[in-house]
Amino acid sequence: MKRGSTLFLKAALFLIGLPVLALCIFLLPEIGNYAAELYPDYAYLEYLVDLDLLATAIPFYMALYQAFKLLNYIDKNEAFSALSVRALQKIKYCAIAFSGLYVVGMPLFYLLGEKDDAPGIIVIGMVMIVASLVIAVFAAVLQMLLQEAIDIKSENDLTV
Numbered sequence: 001m002k003r004g005s006t007l008f009l010k011a012a013l014f015l016i017g018l019p020v021l022a023l024c025i026f027l028l029p030e031i032g033n034y035a036a037e038l039y040p041d042y043a044y045l046e047y048l049v050d051l052d053l054l055a056t057a058i059p060f061y062m063a064l065y066q067a068f069k070l071l072n073y074i075d076k077n078e079a080f081s082a083l084s085v086r087a088l089q090k091i092k093y094c095a096i097a098f099s100g101l102y103v104v105g106m107p108l109f110y111l112l113g114e115k116d117d118a119p120g121i122i123v124i125g126m127v128m129i130v131a132s133l134v135i136a137v138f139a140a141v142l143q144m145l146l147q148e149a150i151d152i153k154s155e156n157d158l159t160v
Helices: 003-038 045-075 082-116 120-159
Strands: none
Touching (some): 003 045, 082 120
16 A cells, blocks of 8 residues: 555544644633533532543544554555454444543533533534444444454465
């Protein structure tokens, strides 16, 4: 495979990671402070919102790293290897963890949306959950197909 196409995808991964990092640094504290302003009696909500949103960044960046490793395997002509299957498996687990963390945080987002009368917060949370589950299913299907291709390749290598 040409290196230019994987280089483009690596740059895209980098460009996906930068805005999320900026959001974690600049917007995340504001969201926590806003939660504390809406519920002054429950100031600990600020820390719960911050913790949940920061915790979702961990599997997100782990999945980006695994995707980067997968692109490196493609560059080295090791796309049909157990390493690629493992990278897809880790991407699947990261997507499930991301979705699970948003599910855990949905009651907090519901409280914010209810108090502020902004149902869009809940919709955004649901979109994040569904999108990450779609990514998890897609990674699982690719993992299964890649494993079957590796099995067929090894069987053909043995017969020749």
